[in-house]
Every structure is written in C-alpha cells, then in structure tokens.
Amino acid sequence: MARESQRPAATPTRRASSEGPLPSIYRQSILRTPGSQARGLQHPQGLSASGRKVAPPTATPHARAAFRAIDSRRAAIFTPHRARRKSVREVRDSPRDFLLSLGRVLARSTEVITTSSSSSPGEGDKTVGSDGAGNETTLGAISVDDDEDEEELPKRPRLSLPIDEEDDDSDDLQPYHSVVIDDDNYTMQSIEMPRRAISEQPGGRLSMASARMSDYFNTNDMLHSEDIGLDPGFFPPTAVLDENNFTMGLEELPSPERLDSDGDRRELGRESDFGIEVPVGDINESTFMIAPQVEESPSRPPVTDDEPAFDDFLPLADQRSDDFDDEDLQGEVPALEGELTEGPRDGRLDETEVQFASIKRAQARGVVKKTIKVSKHGIEYPSLPPAVVKRLAQNFAKASGAKGKIAPDAMQAVMQASDWFFEQLGEDLQAYAKHAGRKNIDESDVLTLMKRQRQINPNTTAFALAQRHLPRELLQELRMPPPAVPKKRRRAKGGAEDEDVA
Amino acid sequence: MAGQKLYPRATVKKIVKAHSNRNMSKNADVMMFLDYMLFMQTLMKEAAIEAKQGGERGITARSVRKVTADSLAKFRG
Numbered sequence: 234m235a236r237e238s239q240r241p242a243a244t245p246t247r248r249a250s251s252e253g254p255l256p257s258i259y260r261q262s263i264l265r266t267p268g269s270q271a272r273g274l275q276h277p278q279g280l281s282a283s284g285r286k287v288a289p290p291t292a293t294p295h296a297r298a299a300f301r302a303i304d305s306r307r308a309a310i311f312t313p314h315r316a317r318r319k320s321v322r323e324v325r326d327s328p329r330d331f332l333l334s335l336g337r338v339l340a341r342s343t344e345v346i347t348t349s350s351s352s353s354p355g356e357g358d359k360t361v362g363s364d365g366a367g368n369e370t371t372l373g374a375i376s377v378d379d380d381e382d383e384e385e386l387p388k389r390p391r392l393s394l395p396i397d398e399e400d401d402d403s404d405d406l407q408p409y410h411s412v413v414i415d416d417d418n419y420t421m422q423s424i425e426m427p428r429r430a431i432s433e434q435p436g437g438r439l440s441m442a443s444a445r446m447s448d449y450f451n452t453n454d455m456l457h458s459e460d461i462g463l464d465p466g467f468f469p470p471t472a473v474l475d476e477n478n479f480t481m482g483l484e485e486l487p488s489p490e491r492l493d494s495d496g497d498r499r500e501l502g503r504e505s506d507f508g509i510e511v512p513v514g515d516i517n518e519s520t521f522m523i524a525p526q527v528e529e530s531p532s533r534p535p536v537t538d539d540e541p542a543f544d545d546f547l548p549l550a551d552q553r554s555d556d557f558d559d560e561d562l563q564g565e566v567p568a569l570e571g572e573l574t575e576g577p578r579d580g581r582l583d584e585t586e587v588q589f590a591s592i593k594r595a596q597a598r599g600v601v602k603k604t605i606k607v608s609k610h611g612i613e614y615p616s617l618p619p620a621v622v623k624r625l626a627q628n629f630a631k632a633s634g635a636k637g638k639i640a641p642d643a644m645q646a647v648m649q650a651s652d653w654f655f656e657q658l659g660e661d662l663q664a665y666a667k668h669a670g671r672k673n674i675d676e677s678d679v680l681t682l683m684k685r686q687r688q689i690n691p692n693t694t695a696f697a698l699a700q701r702h703l704p705r706e707l708l709q710e711l712r713m714p715p716p717a718v719p720k721k722r723r724r725a726k727g728g729a730e731d732e733d734v735a
Numbered sequence: 736m737a738g739q740k741l742y743p744r745a746t747v748k749k750i751v752k753a754h755s756n757r758n759m760s761k762n763a764d765v766m767m768f769l770d771y772m773l774f775m776q777t778l779m780k781e782a783a784i785e786a787k788q789g790g791e792r793g794i795t796a797r798s799v800r801k802v803t804a805d806s807l808a809k810f811r812g
Contacts (some may be wrong), residue, residue: 248797258782278809281744281758295746302786336783343767345784353775395788430763436811450749542807551742555811575776581778599781603794607753608753608754608756609754609755610753610754610755612752612753613742613747614749614750614752614753614754615746616750616751617742617743617746617747617750618743618746621742621743622775625772625775625776626775626779628778629775629776629778629780630783631778631781631793632779633776633779633783633784634783634787635779635782635783635786635787635794636791636792636793637792637794638793639793639794640785640793640794640795640796641797642795642796643782643793643794643796643798643799645796646796646799646800646803647775647778647779647799649803650778650799650803650806650807651774651775652805652812653803654771654807655750655754656754656772657810657811657812658751658754658767658810658812659750659752659753659754659755660754660755661811661812662751662757662759662812663754663755663756663757664812665812666755666757668778672758672759673757673759673760674751674758674759674760674763675754675760676760676762676763676766677758677762677765679766679767679770681812682770682812683766683769683770683773685812686770686809686811687812688770688773695766697767698769698773699765699766699769702769702773703741703765703768703769703772704740704741707741707765707768710765711765711766712760717761
C-alpha cells in the first residue's frame with residue numbers, strides 16, 4: 234500500500250485489487266498499460282489540447298464531429314473538397330486507428346481525472362489484488378476506467394457485449410463502438426470540455442459539461458450517424474449555457490425537448506447558410522448541394538415560350554397596314570390611338586416578354602396565347618406593328634444582299650429581337666436620364682446612347698444617320714445638333730506648335 | 736415608304752416608356768427609332784451573313800436567332 238500511496242497512479246492498482254474477477258483486470262492492465270505508456274511517450278501529453286487541433290482525424294470521433302461542425306460553419310461552404318477529404322478519411326478509419334486514439338485519450342484523461350475526481354478515494358478502498366498490473370500502469374491512467382470497471386466487472390466474462398465492456402477488454406470485438414462510447418464518457422468528464430471551449434467559445438464558459446451534453450447526446454443517440462457534423466456547430470452558446478449541466482449524470486441523456494430545440498436550431502442555421510442543404514439522414518457529410526437560386530426577377534412575367542404564330546399575324550398585319558394608310562391621311566396621333574385601342578379587339582396577339590437568357594424557343598406554331606406584355610415596371614406595352622418591322626427587315630435584308638423573302642418564322646425571330654431591343658433601350662435610357670438627374674428621357678440621352686453604341690462617332694453624326702434613314706418629315710422634327718465648336722482648330726494648332734517645338 | 740409613315744410614334748413612345756418608367760421629351764422617339772433602324776440594319780446584315788455561311792437560302796429564323804444576341808450586345812449602352 235505504501236508503494237501505491239506514493240504513486241499518483243495509485244488508482245489502477247486499487248482497481249486491480251478490487252475483489253471481482255481478477256483475470257479480467259489482469260488482462261486489462263496487461264493489454265492496455267503498455268500501449269498507453271507507449272503512446273504517452275510518443276505523444277507527449279502537452280499535445281492533448283493542441284494536438285487535436287493539429288490533427289482532427291486522430292482525435293476522438295466526438296472531437297472530430299466538433300471540428301467538422303466548426304469547419305462547416307466557417308469555411309466548408311466554400312471548400313467542399315475539404316469535407317470530402319475528411320469523409321474519405323473517416324471511411325478509411327480502421328479499428329486500429331480508433332484503438333490508437335483510444336489509448337491516447339485514456340492516457341491523458343486518466344491523469345486529469347486522478348487529480349480532479351473526488352470519487353477515486355472511495356474506490357481506492359478496495360483491496361489491491363495485482364501489484365504487477367498496477368506497476369505496469371504507471372500513468373495511473375485509468376482512473377476513469379476504474380469507475381466503470383467496477384460496475385462492469387461482473388459483466389466482464391461475456392466478451393461479446395459491445396456497449397459496456399468494450400473499452401476494457403474487447404479490442405478485437407467492437408473497437409468502433411467502444412471508442413465512441415468511451416470518448417463520450419471522457420468527453421463529458423474531462424478532456425473534451427476544455428477543447429471544445431477553446432475551439433468554439435473563447436469566452437470562459439463554466440458549463441462546459443452542458444456543451445458536452447448536447448454533443449454527447451447527438452453522438453450517443455445516433456451512434457453511427459455522428460457525421461451530421463453541422464448540428465453541434467449550430468448550437469448557439471447561450472442555449473448551451475441554459476442547460477443544467479452538472480446535475481446530469483453520465484447515464485442521463487438530454488431531455489427530448491432538448492432534441493426538439495436542437496432540430497429547430499439546426500433548421501434555422503441551415504436556412505441561413507447560403508442555401509446549403511445538408512441531407513439529414515445521410516451519413517456522408519460531403520454530400521451537400523448548393524441550392525440553386527430559383528428566383529427570377531419578380532417583376533418579369535414567367536417565361537412562356539409561347540409566341541404567336543406569325544402565320545396568324547399576317548392577315549391582321551395586312552389589315553393593319555391598310556389601317557395605317559387610312560389613318561395616315563387623317564393625321565398621326567388619332568390614328569395611333571385608334572390603332573392601339575383597336576389592338577386587343579383585333580385579337581392582336583401580344584407576346585409574352587421573354588427574357589434574354591431564354592433564346593431557345595422553337596415553339597410549336599399555332600399555339601396562340603393572348604398575353605399582355607408587361608414591362609419591368611408593371612406597365613403594359615404594345616409591340617411594334619409587325620408590318621413596320623417586316624418592312625424594315627426586308628429593306629435591310631435586301632440592302633445586305635440577302636435574296637428572297639423573309640420566312641414567317643424568321644420574322645417572328647426578328648420581332649422577338651426588336652422587342653428585346655426596345656427593352657434594352659428603355660433600360661439604358663432610363664439609366665442615362667437618371668444619371669443626369671432628369672425625370673424625362675431627352676434626345677441627349679439617346680445621343681449618348683448611340684455614342685456608346687458607336688453608332689455615332691466623329692465621322693458620322695447623328696444627323697447624317699438621320700438623313701440617311703429617316704423620312705423628311707421626321708427629320709424636321711429632329712433638333713439639329715449644335716454646330717461643331719470651333720475649338721477644334723485651336724487644338725490642332727496647339728498640336729502643331731507642340732510638334733514644332735519638338 | 737411613300738404614303739406610309741415610317742413608324743407609329745406613339746407606339747414607340749409607349750414601349751420605351753413602359754420599359755424605362757420615364758416620360759420622354761417630345762422628339763426623343765425619333766432618335767430612338769433611328770437607333771432601332773440601325774439595330775435592324777445590323778441584325779439583318781448579320782443574319783444575312785450567317786445565312787450565307789450556313790448555306791441557307793435567304794434569311795431564316797435560325798440565322799436571325801443566332802445573331803440576335805450579338806446584335807443586342809452591340810447595342811447595349
């Protein structure tokens with residue numbers, strides 16, 4: 234006993250001494266201690282706090298889950314490959330890895346607990362049976378194990394039992410389970426708490442056990458689906474604080490409400506998170522998809538590819554042009570009004586405004602849909618009369634050397650293009666007018682636009698273009714651009730002088 | 736064009752007004768239509784070229800559609 238008292242590692246010896254079935258204890262100590270010692274040597278215990286940060290995969294599954302959560306919260310959104318890698322690693326995890334990690338964890342945890350736990354002296358009363366074993370476990374590592382072992386000793390003989398005994402004896406039997414559970418336990422008591430606190434919440438949190446609890450619950454509940462990495466990460470720390478922490482024993486599982494609240498939080502976090510969807514039931518964490526942003530600009534009507542058949546247009550268009558002729562004689566404005574009001578009555582077909590992106594239409598002609606085009610600002614608008622467009626198109630087509638008539642479907646495409654053009658034109662002009670601080674769109678805006686379109690340049694003035702394309706009556710409407718400023722000459726002069734100087 | 740006006744001015748005004756949500760000065764639409772004519776010129780020229788390259792007879796819907804995006808981009812302010 235003197236020896237034992239000298240050693241800080243006394244607990245394992247006492248435990249070994251416990252009157253229960255000794256062989257198991259022997260086995261334990263023999264099997265374990267060397268491993269734990271060796272591991273302790275390999276990995277100095279100073280690493281315990283930092284080592285986990287450095288190498289998450291070697292840490293306990295619980296720690297891994299925590300890491301995953303943090304990562305996914307902060308960075309994993311933009312680096313899916315990272316998550317994938319992790320998952321692969323996990324898959325590759327062999328029982329050996331778990332055992333290694335277990336040994337590491339045990340070595341550390343035992344020390345910590347021996348110092349802190351008050352329960353150990355009570356256990357220490359038990360008789361010391363095997364000194365040899367105690368000697369081997371110099372680290373006193375397994376004080377925590379002791380607690381469990383005492384209870385588990387009777388059960389010891391059945392090797393097959395996975396849950397209770399795994400940590401002690403069954404290295405071969407079910408390493409994975411054992412690791413998980415052990416980790417949880419240790420987590421709750423000693424090790425994981427500080428880690429968690431460091432990694433997640435720098436602010437000193439007294440109730441770390443609660444944090445443990447939540448995670449513990451998760452891992453324990455879904456033993457194998459611990460991979461739902463996001464969940465613990467989304468717990469707000471305050472909520473964690475709320476829980477009653479130390480009252481809960483190891484065996485106690487969090488209450489069902491806790492679960493519910495967790496779920497809620499989870500969902501919330503998920504929604505807020507850049508549209509990342511994590512399949513809940515899925516074990517593999519790496520499978521997440523970025524939810525496409527399905528929303529379109531609300532103002533625009535949904536894209537319907539229905540376009541009026543141009544065949545049906547033609548007769549109407551002909552009537553139209555006749556109308557135009559008649560109205561022309563009468564004067565412009567009333568004719569136009571008449572035409573506009575007459576449009577719907579004519580059964581004139583309005584196209585839905587189709588977005589630029591959807592240029593594919595190839596619609597079955599003959600599907601006639603009466604739709605009213607509505608602009609971005611919610612204003613209905615007519616489209617240019619097809620006759621006008623057709624005339625223009627044919628003129629220009631002839632001018633550009635194309636032979637023959639323009640097919641009806643081609644005309645349809647041209648109509649579509651002109652609709653788009655006017656939409657674009659309106660937006661651009663609006664932008665210019667707004668920039669100039671005007672309420673109205675001015676000729677100057679159009680001039681600016683044409684300049685930017687490179688239709689107007691020093692060689693071709695707007696007036697020249699107008700003269701080329703517009704009939705005289707419209708030309709007269711145009712305000713003449715102010716004559717070129719005579720500054721030019723001066724500038725040229727200056728340039729010449731410069732050259733002379735040079 | 737004889738005897739026929741080039742285009743319905745009010746219609747053009749309405750279209751542009753609907754898209755820009757702004758009123759326009761009295762004769763701005765003339766310039767707009769001039770711009771539109773230039774656009775049509777470009778469009779049809781490109782379509783004719785495209786049709787020729789594609790070995791089509793005359794301008795087809797396909798050729799027009801193919802050049803629509805480019806022409807629009809060209810006339811983007």
